[in-house]
Amino acid sequence: MKNFSAIIALAFLLLLSTAFAEDVSADQLKQMTIKSADEVASYDYSRMAQTAIVYKNESLEDGFVATKTTVGKVNLTAQSGWWSHQLKDTGTGEVLLWQGYFINGKEYWKEGDNWTEFILNDSRAVMEDYNDLPGQAELLNYSDMIITGSEEIEGLDCYKITAEPIAAVQKAIIGTQIFASYLASPFSLPDEFEADDFDFENTSIIENSDVSVTAWVSKNDSLLRRMSIDSSLNLTPAILKIYEQNFTIQSTLHETTDYTDFDQPVQIELPTEALNSSYRMQGADWRWGVFGLVEP
Amino acid sequence: MTQTKGIFPMISVQTRPAAKILTAFIILAMFCLSTLCCATALAAQASTDPVRTHCVSSGYLYRTTPSLNGGQGICSFPDNSWCDANEFYNGSCGPRLTPNILPGYAFATGSTKVASMQEICISSGGRIKSVHTPYGDIAICVFPDGTTCDAKAISEGRCGADYWTIYAQSWLNAP
Numbered sequence: 001m002k003n004f005s006a007i008i009a010l011a012f013l014l015l016l017s018t019a020f021a022e023d024v025s026a027d028q029l030k031q032m033t034i035k036s037a038d039e040v041a042s043y044d045y046s047r048m049a050q051t052a053i054v055y056k057n058e059s060l061e062d063g064f065v066a067t068k069t070t071v072g073k074v075n076l077t078a079q080s081g082w083w084s085h086q087l088k089d090t091g092t093g094e095v096l097l098w099q100g101y102f103i104n105g106k107e108y109w110k111e112g113d114n115w116t117e118f119i120l121n122d123s124r125a126v127m128e129d130y131n132d133l134p135g136q137a138e139l140l141n142y143s144d145m146i147i148t149g150s151e152e153i154e155g156l157d158c159y160k161i162t163a164e165p166i167a168a169v170q171k172a173i174i175g176t177q178i179f180a181s182y183l184a185s186p187f188s189l190p191d192e193f194e195a196d197d198f199d200f201e202n203t204s205i206i207e208n209s210d211v212s213v214t215a216w217v218s219k220n221d222s223l224l225r226r227m228s229i230d231s232s233l234n235l236t237p238a239i240l241k242i243y244e245q246n247f248t249i250q251s252t253l254h255e256t257t258d259y260t261d262f263d264q265p266v267q268i269e270l271p272t273e274a275l276n277s278s279y280r281m282q283g284a285d286w287r288w289g290v291f292g293l294v295e296p
Numbered sequence: 297m298t299q300t301k302g303i304f305p306m307i308s309v310q311t312r313p314a315a316k317i318l319t320a321f322i323i324l325a326m327f328c329l330s331t332l333c334c335a336t337a338l339a340a341q342a343s344t345d346p347v348r349t350h351c352v353s354s355g356y357l358y359r360t361t362p363s364l365n366g367g368q369g370i371c372s373f374p375d376n377s378w379c380d381a382n383e384f385y386n387g388s389c390g391p392r393l394t395p396n397i398l399p400g401y402a403f404a405t406g407s408t409k410v411a412s413m414q415e416i417c418i419s420s421g422g423r424i425k426s427v428h429t430p431y432g433d434i435a436i437c438v439f440p441d442g443t444t445c446d447a448k449a450i451s452e453g454r455c456g457a458d459y460w461t462i463y464a465q466s467w468l469n470a471p
Contacts, residue, residue, distance in 0.1 A: 049430060118346060121385075128426065135428035142427055142436065142444065168436060168446040169427055175460035176431040200460045229430045255430040292431030 029159060030141045032222035037137040040223070042075045042266040045132055049255040049291055053181050057247045064184035065090040068291045074131050075266040079105075081130025082268045089287055096285055101270050102130045108274045115277035133259060136227050140215055142166045151216060153225045154260070158216040165211055174209045175200075176292065177233050181251040183289050190242055200239050208234040221262075228256040253291075347385040391451065413437070413451040 024032070047070040055062045067090065072083035080103045087096040099110040105123040109116045120126055128134075143163035151160045165173070178200070182189045192198050209232065216226040235249040351358040351371035358381060360369050369381035379389035417424055417437035424447065426433045435447035445455040 121346070129433070132428070135426045135433045138425050138427045139429070142425070165427075165429075166444060168444055168449070169429060169434065171460050172434045172446060173429045173431060176429075178460070180431065202460075205460060231430060253430050292429075 024147070024159070026145050026147055026161075029147065029161070029217060029222070030145065033137045033217050033224055034134075034141055036222040037133045037224060040133065041077045041263050042073075042261070043133060043259055043263070044071070044073050044261045044266070045257055045259050046071045047255065047257040049253065051180075051251065051253045051290055053184060053252075053290075054248075054250045055186055056249075057187070058245055060186060062186050063091075064290070066287060066290055072130075072132060073266050073268055074133070075268055076131060078266075078268070079127050080268045081127065083130070083132075085288075087285075087287055087291070096287065098288070100130075101268065101274065102126055103268060103270045108270060108277065110274070115274045117274070117277040132257075133224065136257065137224055139163075139165060139169065139213065139227070139229075140224070142169055143213060145213075145215075150219075153216045153218070153258075156218045156220070156225060158218050158225055161213075161215040161217065163213040163215065165213060170209075170211045173211050173231050174205065174233060177209075177231055177251055177253060178235060180290050180292070181233070181235065181249050183286055185249065187247075187249070190240060192241065198241075201241060204236060204238040208236060208239060223262055224259055226256065226258050228254070230254050347381045350385045351381055413447045416450050417447070 047068075049068045049070075051064075051066055053064045055064075066087060068085060068087045070083055070085050072081065074081045080101075082102070083100050085096075085098045087098075088094070089096075097110075097112060101108045101110075102123075105120070107118045107120055107123075107126050109118070140161065140163055143165045145161050145163035147159050148162050149160045151158055164170075179189075211229070211231045213230075214228045215224060217223065218225050231253045233249075233251045235251070237244050237247050347369065348358045351369075357372045358369060359372055359378075360367060364370055364378070365380055370378040371381045371384040372378040373391035377391065379391075383389035413435070414424060417439075420437075421440040422437040425436050425438055427436055436444050437447055437450055438444050449455045
């Protein structure tokens with residue numbers, strides 16, 4: 001009987017220690033994720049973003065829906081990177097293509113069939129732009145985050161995290177979403193927006209917007225495997241400081257990024273046609289702007 | 297009698313003094329013109345996207361207005377001041393800061409030095425961090441005490457303000 005109790009106690013202790021071995025605080029996991037992101041040599045990523053905007057007033061109801069899919073490769077050992085965007089305007093069915101290469105300290109863009117080689121002042125900074133992962137890890141770092149449980153991603157046991165970015169980041173996202181919403185809008189941007197001292201009505205905008213992040217970090221190596229960001233906004237007359245009945249602009253943006261093939265061999269080769277580059281004669285199609293800055 | 301000039305071996309010219317001067321002038325003019333063309337082409341290439349992008353991604357408005365700056369691109373700031381876009385890109389011109397809004401982190405009043413966001417952040421012991429957002433990465437400065445400030449807010453002296461438009465204003469100049 002004594003032996004049986006001892007076995008039970010031992011088993012309990014083993015279970016307890018296993019449970020604690022998996023336990024990690026949110027702050028610890030932030031630091032581990034940052035460190036792991038800084039130490040990788042190469043990886044692939046794929047991203048899907050979708051935005052839907054609905055415009056309404058007394059006499060009009062209109063909308064805009066688009067998706068942007070991105071695949072990319074990063075080789076930090078060779079200091080090279082590549083991304084390829086495909087934007088689909090769901091309303092018209094139009095598809096826009098854009099690729100970027102960073103190889104041997106030079107950057108090339110392919111827009112449609114046209115190539116441009118850029119003169120770079122700071123190629124190190126450009127490589128940092130191509131290195132997608134650390135910025136996502138920093139988004140977690142500058143968020144209030146909670147480990148909500150465990151889930152498998154591609155067969156890997158991961159911590160599941162929910163996070164709310166700090167105010168400065170939320171404001172950058174929501175503020176940009178407001179203006180991005182106006183790019184496809186049948187309503188014109190209020191003139192007051194150009195005034196130096198214009199700002200939105202603070203309380204209303206907080207009540208009518210939400211930014212949330214969900215992330216999955218693998219337990220064995222603390223690498224970020226997947227991150228989803230949701231941002232929603234309901235623009236009301238109060239926020240915009242305008243007077244119009246039944247006016248709303250509702251905008252949602254969902255983005256999910258998957259990171260794979262960490263530290264696997266990555267080949268990024270510049271197509272020979274890129275060497276026949278010409279000057280970039282015009283800016284990007286406005287629909288790229290719906291998903292943010294022209295840069296990737 | 298003809299003579300071949302070394303620098304332009306394929307051009308034959310008369311040796312009479314007046315003709316010599318005229319020819320030399322034409323050659324010099326052609327050389328200057330070709331140099332100018334090359335320089336203009338290079339400037340055009342250099343100022344295509346990085347210059348505009350640097351202005352816009354810094355939160356300012358890139359404009360080309362015939363009545364300003366000889367029609368060359370300008371980067372205009374919230375106080376309606378502006379810089380030639382190339383000069384802003386090169387760091388030789390920038391927005392006027394309002395140091396009293398950010399006393400600990402900005403240069404003294406009256407300073408003629410143009411301080412970039414990086415300079416202000418780093419001189420305050422801070423570190424620049426690039427943070428992903430679904431609308432593009434943003435830069436924030438993390439000060440030694442752990443407080444953070446958006447990079448654009450620093451460069452406009454509005455750290456800590458409710459400044460929803462700080463990134464968004466660049467959308468007025470959307471692609």
